[in-house]
Amino acid sequence: MAGTFLDSTELVLNMGPQHPSTHGVLRVIVKLDGERVLGTESVIGYLHRGVEKIAENRTYTMFAPYVDRMDYVAAISNGLGYCLAVEKLLNAEATPRAQAVRVILTELNRIASHLLWLGTHALDIGAITPLFYCMREREYALNIFEKYCGARLTTHAFRIGGLQYETYEGFEKDTNDFCDMMLPKIDEYEELLTGNRIWRERMIGVGILNTEDCKAYGVTGPMLRAAGCAWDIRKALPYSGYEKYEFDIPTGQNGDTYDRYMVRMQEMRQSVRIVRQAVADIPAGPIMAKVPKVLKPPVGEAYVSIEAPKGELGYYIVSDGSTQPYRCRVRPPSFVNLQSLDKMARGSLVADLVAIIGTIDIVLGEVDR
């Protein structure tokens, strides 16, 4: 294989697991021909904690804090998915008030998650400024979580059957203020990025994934919508009262990195819209449905999927009639979406690979579980 200096021999390189642009501990083995990527292979598992196994040794109530630690950027969505799955097993439903508060917090969490994605993604591509702005606005959302449930990141906000905490005084005002503040800020990010020539050059036509490929890989969430398929579980299989709220599903056409960016920006605006509708009409009533103190769901299984910020988040729980789940399987959106990395990165440049990893919006805590 010894070649002269000018020979373009293939080179295998490790990108990560401590590469700053892999968003955690993802290791990508890249086969290169010069600057061009011939193929990639993702190595995962550096953050594996065995969450699914932990579920088998905890009661249903005890396991709820652990799901927050999978997708820690969108912990509230995780909690919602888990609670809905157990409620389905129990044949219980959260009260209308609990559902409305759940929707508000989940949508705020979606905005917070997308903000973090935008900041880090822009940082990967070379725009440092948006990161500071995104973190600044995310702080306001986290403050609402802190005031509501006492934690900022791994919130443990919801309990099976409803909510543990009543909304605090000034919750509606804080959320409305956040919405009023957020829309101009999203415009500001767009002013910074959307028209910027470097941003456009780095994104348009990079990492194209069309609808067929998305479906073949099981890719969901903003990546699927950017490819032109208007699939959103909030609309398709409404849960937690989402059918009551009016919102659009933003879609793209080309399925490239730029479209995914645009879809996520639009999604933040739609989330603001949902939050506004939900805050305007929080029904009065109890926050906790009538569920027993010791949860013993009947023998059976339940699968519930929700639209997490990153895609379809599913919880499959098998009950054997005891207080502990027999099996808890999580269908994490990041894990499934990560598969498409090789398809998107093949033939692109190394610098584009960084942009593509960023655009998948992976959280390694969720990929490895």
Next chain:
Amino acid sequence: MRKLLRTIFLVDLVQGLMVTFRTQNPKNIVTEQYPAQRPKIAERYRGAPRLNINPENGQTLCIACDLCALACPENLIVVGWERNPETKRKDLINFTYDTSRCMFCGLCEDACPVDALELTQDFELASYSREGAIFDRQILEEGIKPTKYKF
């Protein structure tokens, strides 16, 4: 033609820079000068645990019912108690709370029937040793005392 002029005069980049300069106004600073300036902690914040004592007689509120230990997902609470032969009640002997394993989920707080165990707004939990992270009854009742620095 218009597009060409926009490209030559760097309109897109100037637009972005306008946002940057607008934000540089000192009244827009949001950074907290943390150790010097204390952060505002929400009332419901789940931080360092505390074992409440009755302010009237200085007795502990804990009835040693062990519900917090049963509710804890990480099994990090150990309640030591002894049956009092006179009153036939459980007397609290010791209470250990291992904060190094705690994830501050608040399930113990929810389980407590007498509001004895509470997660407080104290958040400075760092310790120089692993043993320092294990709180015994005394620390839990008196509260953590982080080192205060002057600026």
